[in-house]
Amino acid sequence: MPESLAITKFSDLANPTRFLGLAARILPWMAGITAILFALGLYLTFSSEGDYQQGMTVRIMYVHVPAAWLSMMCYSVMAVSAIGTLVWRHPLADVSHKTAAPIGAAFTLIALATGSLWGKPMWGTWWVWDARLTSVFVLFLMYLGLIALNRAMDDPGKAARVSAVLILVGFVNIPIIKFSVDWWNTLHQPASVIRVDGPTIDKEFLWPLLIMAIAFTLLFFTLHIAAMRNEIWRRRVSAQRRMAARMAGQTPAKEA
Amino acid sequence: MTALLLRDLKLSIRSGGGALIGVLFFMTVVAVIPFGVGPDLNLLSRIGPAIVWIGALLSALLGLDRMFQTDREDGSLDLLLMQEHPLVLTVLIKCLAHWLGNGLPLVIASPLLGLFMNMSEVAIGATMLTLLVGTPALTFIGAVGAAVAVALPRGGLLVSILVLPLAIPVLIFGVSASYAAVEDPAPFMPPFLILVAITMFFAVIGPIGAALALRNTAD
Amino acid sequence: MTHTFYISASYIVAAIVILCLIGWVWLDGRARQRELAELEASGIRRRSARPAPTDGAAL
């Protein structure tokens, strides 16, 4: 098969079989690099000094910020896939946004939990209803709602289109989360890494944070590709079972 | 009978099951309260137990109408009615399975919502405990409503209307026990024991009433 | 409570959630592969894989 040439073409990546082949090849590498980055990141995290203002608790940042970043990036990935579903009617796009939802929910949960654990010593309370926290919580509910929607519908194609519409409508929440700390005066501190005028954060914290962020991002993509592969397998099993049911009807029934 | 329990549990977990949706509804209902009353943490912690209880009550009502409806639609209910086992026992098992699939997740999710309402640790513990004891009563009361409404089109709404007034005592004693745990002069045990008594009372009355209704609505 | 408690708690929570996620993806994949193998064993194949089963299609 002349696949070496065609593999570069996006349209051929569309072929689930081709995707499975690619996934099988790159998944071990991605998993390995993720593990190495996590080891390095965690080492840097625990060897760094505490912040003079926030003390040792600044170490929570190295989990909290990457998780919060992923909770938004995952939704953006889902939004792109949703466009893929609605505009190009791409079967892999369906699979992509369906499988990203549980992963996104998990990372949002980490962001909420670690934020809460950071807030208790800093602000003296587990939870406040300020703009940033509330909008992230709404994001979490949206992830769960999408999971429930996908589970509630029998026909995966229809479920994918309906949830794609919902994902795109819900995308308005992402800018609200990102800019909530600038637009409203909240307890949550403003962004210090991704800014127009360059990061304000101290170099000492920046490196571990960056490495942890890259490690988390790679972890997300590894899990997402693996989950997509599972979903493709699941649909294959389902298709083959349906076919098996049809074939059993055609063979002459045995006399009892 | 274990087979029936396991089957109903499997159905509540597999696709289309109500467990996840109930919890999600619970979280959403409680999460909109601060938007309505404002993010004042002191106020929220004061009304917290009541809000969590009302949220749990509404979410428990949500899945009730499906309790016998699905079995009726595919004809399983007919076969269950014909069997040798007393119908009361069958209904009791179905209630138990329904509570494990829909009520227990609410109890497990309640501490999280307690944190969101800025409740103290004691208040969260008390609310969770009262929900653990009180939600079975909601299921047993709901079973009667679900059995009465089983043959009706759009029975879901009717179940809520039928069940809500009966559930008020559960709400009263559940909330007052939760408050008694945090507010000093009031003792915790009397309302809590009344709540236990209500649950045990409905555990007897509910299945009997539901069995009676199911026998009489068959057509 | 000390700050160490909050730090270790948040790392533990994150680790538990991530391990659950990895475990879910891993076990789900294993289960799907087993189902495909069972179907294969009972003689049901994808149409494209039936004439000459290749690596990718037979997975």
Place this chain on the structure above:
Amino acid sequence: MRLTAENLSARRGEDLIFKDISFTLGAGESLVLTGRNGSGKSTLLRTVAGLLRPETGRVAWTSDGAEAGMRAAEACHYLGHRNAMKAELSVSENLAFWKDCFGDFSGGRGISVGEAAESVGLGGITHLPFGYLSAGQQRRMAFAKLLVAWRPVWILDEPTAALDVNAESVFTTLIENHLAAGGILLAATHQPLGLQNAQELKMTGFAGVMENVW
């Protein structure tokens, strides 16, 4: 071993569907109800199965081992229009549940789930979710439900609807085996089931409104 109905009458809403129907069926005997749509076949079957309260009369089951006052329904299998199987569960989960729930009635034993599926001609697909099956296959699996637990009386409401000729002959064979084993059959049908020496009861439907009540 005898299934007796005495002076049965039943109504739907305010209409009296039939009145004063009596029959007695012994071991190996069968009764086939015929008649046009709405003639009360299903109503009679549901009354015998104990799912509808008869207006007058009673259904009784008598046999050596049976205790007095036992509901006749406990000796019956009922296969209605609906299959009583869950689309979300696999065929074997469905059948195993009903096998466990029914239990065997005294005087016989049910066969295993695999054998039951085999005898309706669908042995290889019990691991599939019930919802994946076609309407005819679903009906056959619903029929397999009668085989997993022993009941002397089979009450079948249009058992062969949605089935092809081939499957019908399978059903007829299974019913004949059941009768040969000392079973009793009560069936409503449009198509002839091809049973030898079956009694036939022609339902006419609508025996009048309840004029004596109002």
